[in-house]
Amino acid sequence: MNKNSNTYIISYAIIMVVVVASVLSIAALSLQPLQEANVIIEKKTDILVSVGQGAGADDAVDKTKYINDQYKEFITDSYAVNVKGEKVPGADAFALLTNLKSEYDKPVAERSLPIFVSKSETGEMLYVLPLWGKGLWGPVWGYISLKEDWTTVSGVVFGHKSETPGLGAEIATPVFEDAFKNKRVHWDGSEVKFSILKGAGSSKGNDSAVDAITGGTITCRGVESMLQVCLDGYEKFILEQRAENKNINN
């Protein structure tokens, strides 16, 4: 057969593409359930870690079961709120969380933002707000958990799709995340609710700022604007909660 004839080349290309496409789709479809399960477990793990639970996940024999049990035990409630500060009736917070990007693609007024409520062994309530934003190369996301006063940060967890390892990707390491602990979110209508400042030590004495990462400036700016945009959506609801709390306390 003449290997350089047009017929041969075209049929060769067609057959090759069809074969490769079917192999890849079979692989993608058969691995999809595993991958989706991984993503759900990752989200549950992140929520748990942000409230200081789920520490034994890496040592657990069956990580999936461990996380599901922990999640059932510590995450006691979840609901969604809109930008007007009302609870959205019938909203499934976890379903919203798995599709957070499309929620933030909507106009501000139409967003339903999930909140997860956790109760620790000592009865302390923590509120977890999921975050979604843009880093340098792709999406970044995170969870910020607030103490009962809705202001003091109890913990954060960040994640990213494709930040540079060793630089921007450091946002997802304990070194960066631990700096948020016991800092405060500025809810008093101020423009900046939380800042990430360039230069080591520049956040010293500032109770609502942390140091940025060397070599990860653009990622850090992304995280900062993510905090800004996402926390804005919760502000009305949280201000109302805080007002109610004060009434109870008085």
Next chain:
Amino acid sequence: MSNKEKEPMFSAKNLKLLTSPFNQDNPVVVQMLGICSALAVTAKLKPAFVMALSVIVVTAFANLLMSMLRNTIPSRIRIIVQLVVIAALVILVDQVLKAYVYDVSKQLSVFVGLIITNCIIMGRVEAFALANKPWPSFIDGIGNGIGYGLILVVIAFFRELLGAGTLWGYQVIPQALYDLGYANNGLMLLPPMALVIIGVIIWVQRSFNKNLIEK
């Protein structure tokens, strides 16, 4: 190539295919291929290691498949066929990593996809697999993958140690040293330092292998 049909699987010649890329014919420091990704994924040891494994799998199977197909491929669309095969393999690796070692695949992020552009794979397919039988091609792929991986791991070792004071994520430089005024060298985490380390490796290697020095 006058390979006899009854050649043993690990003949001296095949073993040489496997081991020569480790040193004499190393894809990174002798053939100067794959430098780009050696700069990108070597800030930490663990991602570098998984990256090396993924590249070994892809070079081995790209070589194997291309060698099996070599007599059917029309020469005019040769490069396109190579690209399709390599890209398919890389997507498979990426999918498998996402399904079974999700945590590591998250760390490697974009770089798994970028294996497609790794010059070593195209280079070996073009230079070796298209002219040789499947088994020697497969071995050549593994050898070159390991040769690449070795350099990656060595660079990552120095960058993580000097840049972050850790190895495989564990702190190895004692706090006492920091108290004495030692500081991590942040420059090591930036890609240019990987290039400098490659340069040092080449220097060391050339001083042991005088025959590699160009006149």
